[in-house]
Amino acid sequence: MNRNRRPQRTAARGVRGLLVVGALVIVIAATTAAISSTLPSSSSAAPSLTFSDAPAPPRSEDRGVLDETGRVGDGVTVFDDGIPALTNLDPVLLEALRQAATDAASDGVVFVLNSGWRSPEYQDQLLREAISEYGSLDEAARWVATAATSPHVSGDAVDIGHVDATAWLSEHGAEYGLCQIYDNEPWHYELRPEAIEHGCPATYADPTQDPRMQQ
Template identity: 70%
Template sequence: MRVTVFDDEIPAVVNLNPDLLAALRRAATDAADDGVELLVNGGWRSPEYQRRLLREAISKYGSAEAAARWVAAPETSAHVRGEAVDIGPVGGAAWLSEHGAGYGLCQIYRNEPWHYELRPDAVDHGCPPMYADPSHDPRLRRKATPRGA
């Protein structure tokens, strides 16, 4: 999928958190003024689609632990919550890496230069330190289910 942040008929775009989408649209407008296009390679995802991506990653990387460096479970995925977006092409992600904090848009993982989430405090304080990869993100750890629940 490669669509613009202005494609209002695409669920991956319109189901994003409204504040995230507004920041992306402001950034995309300014990027266009610099001759750079920001495309959405991945945005909101259904739990079913995220589950499929996880299964494919486990198959590709050989284990759930290795796959966790790249794909979160549906229960913890920021994409499923509409709180993350994958930006392309490479030039678009590079532009956002340089200018994103001014819009509150931050790269979260060092191994995923395309993955951005909204961090409103970044406008004034800069983006927080990145996690090495999603397996280091405490937000993505599944909560244990009590026995009998």
């Protein structure tokens, strides 16, 4: 009879052991889940800034080409100092441009400088490249002036990058005396102080229609 009961007690102890182990497994799993829920995962990391949330790029002369020809590197804004393309502009033009850019920034618009003042040598180089690209001086003249006639060489013109900036200037530029001059160059702006009261003058189709280019 004792022999018959021993296997029953052994089996009972085995069942109890399995129950204990199972309970421990459940506790450990629950604890691990609780700890994991408090740790950041790759999917719950802070989201990166979108373009609209990102602050304007800081001033950085590393982004500009600092030579005396007026070449400009990528990402230069109209607030970057030490850039000859900016510092050699007419001071009144630069002041108006920066005031407009300050106000545009409140609308989330950044004025990127594609070109400003240029040396005569740089202007001649651009004209030669345009002749090579367009096949003739007459066609190139629709886009690039000679060093003798270019308002860039005299420090009286800027080319502003990004469509949102040129769109902003198209709507508000006259308030600062900043006017688009050519229909085919929506990025090209010059100072016309009278525009503040009377609006910008009519544009030319392209530089070949500008009497200043006939000198």
